[in-house]
Amino acid sequence: MANINLDSIKERTFDAIVIGSGISGGWAAKELCEKGLKTLVLERGRDIKHVKDYPTTNMYPYEFEHRGEMTYADKQENPIANRCYAYREDSAHFFVKDNEHPYIQENDFDWIRGYQVGGKSLLWARQVQRWSDFDFEGPGRDGFAVDWPIRYSDLAPWYDHVERFIGVAGNRDGVNELPDGQFLPAYPLNAVEDYFKRVLASRYTNRHVISARCAHLSQPQPVHIEQGRVQCQNRVLCQRGCPFGGYFSSNASTLPWAAKTGNMTLRPFSVVASIIFDEQKGQAIGVRVIDTNTKEETEFYSRIIFVNAAALNTNLILLNSVSNRFPNGLGNDNGLLGKYIAFHSYTAVMSAEYGGELEYRTDGRNPAGGGYIPRFRNIYKQETDFLRGWAATFSATRNPASNTSGVGASLKEQLLNPTLGNWRVHSHMMGETIPKESNRIWLDGDRTDDWGVPLLHIDVAYDDNDWKIQADYFEQMTEMFDTAGFKNIKTRKDDRRPGNDIHEMGGVRMGLDPKTSLLNKWNQLHACQNVFVTDGACMTSTATQNPSLTYMALTARAVDHALDQMKRGDL
Numbered sequence: 255m256a257n258i259n260l261d262s263i264k265e266r267t268f269d270a271i272v273i274g275s276g277i278s279g280g281w282a283a284k285e286l287c288e289k290g291l292k293t294l295v296l297e298r299g300r301d302i303k304h305v306k307d308y309p310t311t312n313m314y315p316y317e318f319e320h321r322g323e324m325t326y327a328d329k330q331e332n333p334i335a336n337r338c339y340a341y342r343e344d345s346a347h348f349f350v351k352d353n354e355h356p357y358i359q360e361n362d363f364d365w366i367r368g369y370q371v372g373g374k375s376l377l378w379a380r381q382v383q384r385w386s387d388f389d390f391e392g393p394g395r396d397g398f399a400v401d402w403p404i405r406y407s408d409l410a411p412w413y414d415h416v417e418r419f420i421g422v423a424g425n426r427d428g429v430n431e432l433p434d435g436q437f438l439p440a441y442p443l444n445a446v447e448d449y450f451k452r453v454l455a456s457r458y459t460n461r462h463v464i465s466a467r468c469a470h471l472s473q474p475q476p477v478h479i480e481q482g483r484v485q486c487q488n489r490v491l492c493q494r495g496c497p498f499g500g501y502f503s504s505n506a507s508t509l510p511w512a513a514k515t516g517n518m519t520l521r522p523f524s525v526v527a528s529i530i531f532d533e534q535k536g537q538a539i540g541v542r543v544i545d546t547n548t549k550e551e552t553e554f555y556s557r558i559i560f561v562n563a564a565a566l567n568t569n570l571i572l573l574n575s576v577s578n579r580f581p582n583g584l585g586n587d588n589g590l591l592g593k594y595i596a597f598h599s600y601t602a603v604m605s606a607e608y609g610g611e612l613e614y615r616t617d618g619r620n621p622a623g624g625g626y627i628p629r630f631r632n633i634y635k636q637e638t639d640f641l642r643g644w645a646a647t648f649s650a651t652r653n654p655a656s657n658t659s660g661v662g663a664s665l666k667e668q669l670l671n672p673t674l675g676n677w678r679v680h681s682h683m684m685g686e687t688i689p690k691e692s693n694r695i696w697l698d699g700d701r702t703d704d705w706g707v708p709l710l711h712i713d714v715a716y717d718d719n720d721w722k723i724q725a726d727y728f729e730q731m732t733e734m735f736d737t738a739g740f741k742n743i744k745t746r747k748d749d750r751r752p753g754n755d756i757h758e759m760g761g762v763r764m765g766l767d768p769k770t771s772l773l774n775k776w777n778q779l780h781a782c783q784n785v786f787v788t789d790g791a792c793m794t795s796t797a798t799q800n801p802s803l804t805y806m807a808l809t810a811r812a813v814d815h816a817l818d819q820m821k822r823g824d825l
Contacts, residue, residue, distance in 0.1 A: 263555070266540075266552065266553065266554045266555060267540075267554070267555040267556065268291075268292045268293060268294040268519070268554065268555070268556045269286075269291035269292045269293065269556060269557055269558070270282075270286045270291045270292070270293045270294070270556050270557065270558045270559070270560065270816075271293070271294045271295075271296065271540070271541055271554060271556040271558075271559045271560070272286065272293060272294070272295045272296065272559075272560045272562060273296050273526045273541065273559070273560065273561050273562055273563050273568075273571065274296070274297065274373065274561070274562035274563040274564060274567075274568075274789065275295050275296075275297040275371045275372060275373055275504055275509060275520070276368075276372065276373025276374055276375050276504060276562065276564060276789075277373070277374070277375045277378070277504060277789075277802050277805055277806060278562040278788050278789040278805040278806060278808075278809045279295065279297075279373070279504070279560070279562035279563075279789070280372070280375065280504030280507070280508035280509050280512075281416070281508055281788075281805075281806045281809040281810055281813075282560040282562055282786075282788065282809050282812075282813060283295045283508060283509060283512040283518055284507075284508040284509075284511050284512045285809070285810050285813035285814070286512075286517075286560075286813055287511075287512040287513075287515040287517035287518045288511070288512070288515055289813070289817050290515075290517065291517060291817075292517050292519070293512070293517055293518050293519070294519045294521060294554055294556065295509075295512075295518060295519070295520045295521065296521050296524040296526055296541070296543060296554075297369075297370070297371050297373075297520070297521070297522045297523075297524060298369050298522075298523070298524060298525045298526070298546060298563075299368075299369030299370035299371065299373075299522060299523070299546075300369075300370050300371070300522055300523065301370070301371045301520070301522040302348075302370045302371045302372050302376070302495075302505055303371075303505070304482075304495075304499070304503075304505040304506050304510060305495075305497045307495070308494055308495030308496075308497060309347070310343075310344040310345070310347075310494045311491065311494045311495050311496070311497050312497070313344065313494075318343045318344060319343070320343055321343075322342050322343045322344055323342070323343060324336055324341065324342065324343060324346065328346070331351070331352065331353070332351050332352045332353075333352065334352045334364050334365065334366070335349050335350070335351060335352060335366070337364050337750075337751070337754055338364070338366045338754065338756070340377050340493040342493070344491070344493065344494050345377065345493040345494055348368050348370060348376050348377055348493070348495075349366070349367070349368055349377075350366075350367035350368065350369050354369075355367065355369070355703060356703065356709060357709060357710045357711070357712055358698060358701075358709055358710065358711045358712065359712055360711055360712060360713035361712075361713055361714060361715040361752070362751040362752070363712045363714050363751055363752050363753040364750075364751045364752070364753040364754040365566060365712065365753050365758075366753065366754065366756045367564070367567075370522075371504070371505065371509065371520065371522055372503055372504040372505035372509070373504065373564065374564070374756065375502070375503040375504040375505070376493070376495050376503050376505060377493050378756075378802060379623075379800065380468045380469045380470060380492065380501050380502065380621070381466060381467065381468055381469075381623075381626075381800040382417075382420075382422050382467050382468060382469050382800060382802065382803040383432055383467055383626070383628075383799035383800055383803065384406075384410075384413050384432065384433045384434075384435055384799070384803065384804075385406065385409070385433075385797050385799055385804055386406055386430065386431050386432065386433050387405055387406045388430075388431050388633050388634075389795070389797035389799070390402045390404060390405050390406055391405070392642065392795060392797070393794060393795050396632075396636065396641055396642070398641050398642070398688045398689070398795070399594065399688070399689045399763075399794055399795045400763065400765040400766070400767070400770045400771055400794060401765065401766055401794075402764065402765075402794050402795070403764050403765055403766045403771075403774060403775035404764070404775050406433065408775070408811070409804070409807050409808070409811065410433070412807035412808070412810050412811040413433075413435055413436075413803065413807045414435070414436050415807070415810055416803065416806045416807050416810060417435045417436040417437070417803075418436045418475075418477065419477060419507070420469050420502040420507060420806070421438055421469060421470065421471045421472075421474065421475070421478050421483075421502060422435060422436065422437055422438060422467055422468070422469055422803075423437065423438045423439060423440050423441055423465075423467065423468050423469075423470050423471075423472040423622060424437040424438075424440050424464075424465060424466075424467035424468070425437065425440040425464060425465050427462065427464045429462050429464065429628055431628050431629060431630070431633055432464070432628040432799070435467075437467070438470075438471065438472045438473045438474075438475070439472045439473050440465040440467075440472070440622070441465055441466075441468070441470075441472060441620050441621065441622040442465065443463070443465055443624065443625055444614070444616055444620075444624070444650055445611045445614040445650075446608055446610075446611050446614075446650035446652075446677045446679065447463065447624050447625045447648060447649065447650050449608075449610065449611055449738070450463055450625070450648060450650070450679070450734075450738050451463035451464075451625065453734075453737060453738045454734060454737075454738075457734075457737055458630075460630045460633070461627065461630050461734070462627065462628055462630075463625045463626070463627055463648055464625065464626050464627075464628070465622060465625065465626070466622040466623050466624060466625060466626040466647070467622070467626070468501075468621060468622040468623070469501055469502040469803075470486040470500055470501045470502075470621045470622065471483060471484070471485050471486050471499070471500050471501075472485070472486060473485070478499075481499065481506070481507050481510065481511060482499060482506070482510065483498065483499030483500065483506055483507065484498050484499065484500065485498070485500060486498065486500030486501060486621055487500055488618060488619045488620070488621055489619070490619040490620075490621055492621070500621075501621070521543075522546075523545055523546035523547055524543045524544075524545065524546065525543065525544040525545075525546055525705045525707065526541050526542070526543055526563065526571055527541075527542045527543065527544050527551075527571075527574060527705065527706070527707050528541070528542045528571060528574045528575040528576070529541050529542075529559060529561075529571065529572070529575040529584050529785060530542060530553065530555075530575075531575065531577040531579060531580060531584060531782065533577065533578060533579055536579075537782060537783070537784045538559055538584070538782055538784055538785050539555055539556075540553055540554050540555035540556060540559075541553070541554055541559065544705040544706065544707070546705070549704075549705060549706075557784060557820065557825060558784045558785075558786065558816050558820070558825055559784065559785045559786070560786045560787075560788060560809075560812070560813075561785060561786065561787045561789070561791075562787075562788060562789045562809070563789065564789055564790065565595075565758045565759055565760070565761060565789055565790035565791040565793075566595075566695060566710065566712070566758055566761070566791075568761075568762060568787060568789055568790075568791040569591065569592050569695055569710075569761040569762060569791055570695075570697065570707070570708075570710050572584045572585065572586070572591055572762060572787075573586075573591055573592055573695075573696065573697050574697060574707060574708060580781070580782075584779065584782055584785065585762075585772055585779035585780065585781045585782050585785065586772070587768070587780075587781050588768065588769055588770065588771075588772075590763075590770070590771070590772060591761065591762060591772060592694050592695045592696055592761050593691050593693070593694040593760075593761065594689035594690065594691060594693065594694070594760045594761065594763055595689070595693040595694060595695060595712075595714050595758060595759070595760045595761050596687045596688065596689040596690075596693065596758075596759050596760045596793070596795065596796045597687055597714065597752050597753060597755055597757050597758050597759065597796065598684050598685060598686065598687065598755040598757040598796060598798070599644075599683070599684075599685035599686075599687055599716065599720045599723065599724065599752075599755070600682060600683065600684060600685075600748060600750050600754065600755045601683065601685070601716070601720070601724050601747060601748045601749075601750055602682065602683040602685075602724045602727045602728060602745070602746075602747060602748060603680075603681070603682045603683075603745075603746045603747075603748050604680070604681045604682075604728070604731050604732070604735070604743065604744065604745050604746070605678065605679065605680050605681075605743075605744050605746075606678075606679050606735050606740035606741060606742055606743040606744065607676045607677065607678060607679070607740065607741050607742045608650070608676060608677040608678075608679055608738070608739065608740050608741070609676045609677075609741065610677075610739065611677065612674075612676075612677075614652070615652045615653070615654075615674055616650075616651050616652050616653060623647060623649060624647065624648060624649030624650065625647065625648040625649060626645065626646075626647060626648070627645060627646040627647070627648055627681075628645055628798075629642075629643045629644060629645045629686075629797075629798040630643070631643030631644065631726065631730075638722070638726060639722060640719050640722035640723050640726065641688055641719055642685075642686040642688065642719075642723070642798070643685075643686060643723065643726075643798060644683050644684060644685040644686065644723050644726070644727050644798055645683075645684045645798040645799065646681050646682065646683050646684065646727065646731065647680075647681055647682050647684075648679070648680075648681045649679070649680050649681075650677050650678065650679045650680075651677070651678050651680075652674060652675075652676070652677045652678070653674075654672035654673065654674055655672055655673060655674070655675050656668060656669050656672040656673075657673070679735070679740055681731055682748070683723075683724065683727040683731075684755075684798050684800075685720060685723040685724065685727070685798065686723070686795070686796050686797055686798045687716070687717075687719070687720055687752075687796060688717070688719050688795075689760050689763070689794070689795060689796075690717065692713070692715075693713065693714045693715065693760075694713055694714075694761075695710055695711060695712050695713070695714075695761060696710075696711050697709070697710065697711070698710070698711060712753075714752045714753070714758075715752060716752065724747070728745045732745065757790070757796065757800070757801055758790060759790040759791070759793035759796050759801060760790075760791065760793055760794070760796075761791050762779075762787045762791040762792055763792065763793065763794045764777065764792050764793070764794050765794060768780035768781065771794070772787075773787055773792055776811075776812055776815040776816075777792055777808055777809075777811075777812040778812075778815075783825065784825050786812045786816060788805060788808045788809040788812050789805055789809075790805060792808065
């Protein structure tokens, strides 16, 4: 009988365990397996196979019962999910419904989740921008968070590594605050987007409109063909899952790459309840897993563990990993675990009309979405009464419009002969929020979810700095729109709740000092160095850039360091 138990333990022992299969978890799996480590990838949701499990990907609009819209009943049952831009009839099956994994909102917070193999990499907006030293040095300079333990030079080669593999369409723009990368051909700006770019270049020295950088294969390279991916078809149906692999997802790219090494074991329907800490060894030895369907508990063991469950669930797992050594959560000697949560503010929108460039119109679809305006406030010095700043999108469209004001024959004639009006331009803000101790999460002492894991309290809110950034966006963008000759300029405050940006970060932040941070410069827990955190939970600050590219680069860098330490016998 003892032999049977030993055999069972051996079967459940791996070189590495990765918790989560989304953007960062997929990269951890790829890098670990590629380097020869037998790796267990744990995913709490169901399995999703590339192409096979994208049921709506080739459906026509008329094949959806409600033409893509969600029903009134669903909106009543799932108000949180319905507030997400991508939650529609063609993609709702990739989202966690409101009652499936409840949480406790101390302030209004939309926790958008995708529990399946690939996670939210099937649903993300695919925008990828590098950070610069202005971002990594910001907290140390401005004093709004602890200093980052790394700088751009530490991450630059890993940005290169990731971009070449995932495929990023973009231009080499020469903008200091948004470093250039390893790019495929960019998606071009249209006539009015390019016009606005020229206006800003002629009027300002530090304001730029660039083609938005996106993880789409505008021109696949051999490494992408080897992944089984082909050129993006510009369908802009990405939230359905792409059968062409035209945009990067774990399902189309990193997970199949890891699987073909023969070193990956993928286990869906596996809720990680906690990480097991061995008091005698002074390190983590494995994880406790609850089967999603049977509720059976199983333990798995490994030398190193990568926690990539997405920011809030990563915090939850660590907070729930208690022991005599860590009564308040794994690695939580300083009591900061779950604190200093931050996000991006998408609370401002603008629109206008333009009567120029009328010899042109828009044709086709741009998966990049148009233009991107990098942050230009408080770059070289503090110049405003708020900390940090904002970036923005910019896009222009001119489509045929039908006049529906008539009746009878005149109405029919108008509908059959649509006309082109003025251009419509649109922008929305992406503001950096400041990590604050009061923005925090913690575990409930009594209530648990269906798998016996404590429910999560989320206490995250906007502050005065966010409203000052919003006001500055309206003021500066109005000035720029007016300079360009745009008319009928309209500003609108978006009532998005925190979390609806789907860029939650922090709680397990990196830093130089174990007294003020949880992770070191290699994404290892200061107090338990065979546990790595490389998803959004590790972020010390948020910058204004979309964060996923940085997660992937941090993950690849951390795996490389882990392998080096394992070879030396330090892990």
